[in-house]
Ligand SMILES: Cc1cc2nc3c(=O)[nH]c(=O)nc-3n(C[C@H](O)[C@H](O)[C@H](O)COP(=O)(O)OP(=O)(O)OC[C@H]3O[C@@H](n4cnc5c(N)ncnc54)[C@H](O)[C@@H]3O)c2cc1C
């Protein structure tokens with residue numbers, strides 16, 4: 188089995204975002220770029236699967252659609268333990284372009300299990316994984332919170348509203364993963380960082396693909412009204428306010 | 437042309453979100469001068485089928501293929517796309533919940549339709565088609581233009597109110613069936629909680645954090661939720677510790693919710709937690725630390741020990757409820 192983990196390169200989750208250019212572009216000044224949290228968990232799970240020889244996972248590859256400036260993030264994934272990497276050299280216009288560029292590469296070089304995160308923490312799309320599956324005509328399972336291989340067959344758990352399903356699905360397939368897929372993300376060890384320097388990153392030039400959507404501008408959230416305090420000794424008053432002022436019950 | 441809505445049901449009844457979707461779709465259809473058609477896949481009670489008309493659907497298409505117990509993403513995509521094509525739908529609207537996230541992206545490719553996910557407001561304009569959506573996990577918003585003839589939107593749950601708008605309705609039992617060739621996934625086990633309020637559906641959510649101190653202290657919090665008819669939730673460390681089930685964890689890496697009222701009890705208000713709850717209409721914070729960041733997001737606050745405050749709230753609620 189070969190596993191591919193698609194990674195997106197996002198601002199660290201604690202970043203206070205700002206925009207420039209008349210609110211049309213993210214101010215990248217001082218931003219620390221990281222592997223999208225779900226992709227980091229997906230990678231961790233892929234490596235766990237590979238380490239158990241009974242799963243017969245030969246390689247774990249990471250893939251990214253983005254310019255060369257994303258390479259430190261790719262190197263980080265290699266340092267955590269991925270064997271090699273793919274990068275499609277373009278700054279994608281939207282999720283459709285990301286999926287389509289990945290699909291082009293994967294049609295020529297297929298993988299048995301393709302892992303995507305449930306969303307990238309920057310544009311909150313939740314779309315690349317499903318799009319990629321449809322383009323490749325692979326089955327897909329989304330909201331996956333566990334992945335194992337049983338007698339050579341992938342088995343996943345999927346969160347549904349108010350419950351969970353265990354689903355068996357034939358490879359090749361796309362799993363769109365969320366919380367639970369791995370417990371904690373792995374951190375790169377010194378040895379990993381050293382060996383990552385020599386691991387291969389295959390760079391592909393992009394195909395001419397147009398996006399379906401475009402961002403016309405950004406807005407900052409309106410500041411909320413100041414908090415109204417109720418004295419702890421008189422906590423019951425809160426119930427009255429919620430009932431009579433906010434009228435929420 | 438029409439606006440197509442994908443309805444969801446739970447135990448044979450439409451989920452509340454289905455009616456939110458129809459309410460939203462009716463307004464979008466109004467902007468476009470079109471009609472709303474609602475598609476239901478799966479077994480629903482006969483009395484349910486007319487309900488979407490109450491919120492503005494003028495046609496309900498019901499596909500009750502017995503082979504479709506669980507969502508198979510490929511098979512469902514084919515059915516929804518088939519319906520959309522048949523109707524010549526110009527806009528397809530799904531929820532931004534688990535099912536919507538599973539189906540909308542596949543549909544986007546199938547219908548060559550640009551997608552804006554997690555929208556919470558009506559389109560800014562329909563020509564060009566521009567929608568406002570959350571980005572950076574709630575730290576900002578963007579206006580997204582969908583450039584394709586067919587558009588797909590997924591609506592954030594609880595972000596749009598139910599608006600009654602009764603319409604005469606045609607109910608069409610479709611004989612469409614899932615393509616057996618596409619049904620490649622097999623559900624081998626289902627764990628379903630029944631009879632409980634779905635966290636993502638709830639109007640009121642009572643949530644506890646590490647400030648609750650231990651798994652044993654949850655009694656009064658649960659009691660308060662019970663009295664309010666609320667769902668319960670927690671911060672990530674709480675579910676990591678095993679104090680509460682994983683399904684309750686809200687935040688960037690957990691569930692993203694938008695109830696009318698969210699109680700954050702012993703929760704510091706880390707940015708990743710806020711990412712999951714900041715769309716709540718009202719946030720109430722109870723925290724010993726007056727400088728906890730949660731108070732910046734809250735409209736009501738109590739600076740104090742949750743373990744002492746909660747019993748007082750429960751007592752007051754009982755009094756109010758007994759009146
Ligand atoms: C990539 C990433 C993703 C993450 N995703 C999430 C997520 O989805 N959801 C999430 O919740 N977290 C998430 N986190 C973790 C997040 O950063 C915080 O660590 C977490 O939210 C803190 O949980 P807490 O508020 O319960 O605990 P703490 O930060 O420990 O806060 C406890 C609070 O309780 C107060 N307190 C203590 N005793 C009492 C008392 N007796 N009565 C009242 N108040 C009391 C304290 O003053 C404090 O404010 C994520 C972190 C990362 C790095």
Ligand SMILES: Nc1ncnc2c1ncn2[C@@H]1O[C@H](COP(=O)(O)O)[C@@H](O)[C@H]1O
Nearest residue numbers: 193195252303304306307312313314315
């Ligand atoms: N530029 C990218 N390159 C590779 N994979 C990506 C990229 N953007 C998103 N992904 C993958 O798609 C998932 C969902 O992203 P999105 O649909 O943008 O929310 C991410 O968790 C990644 O696995």
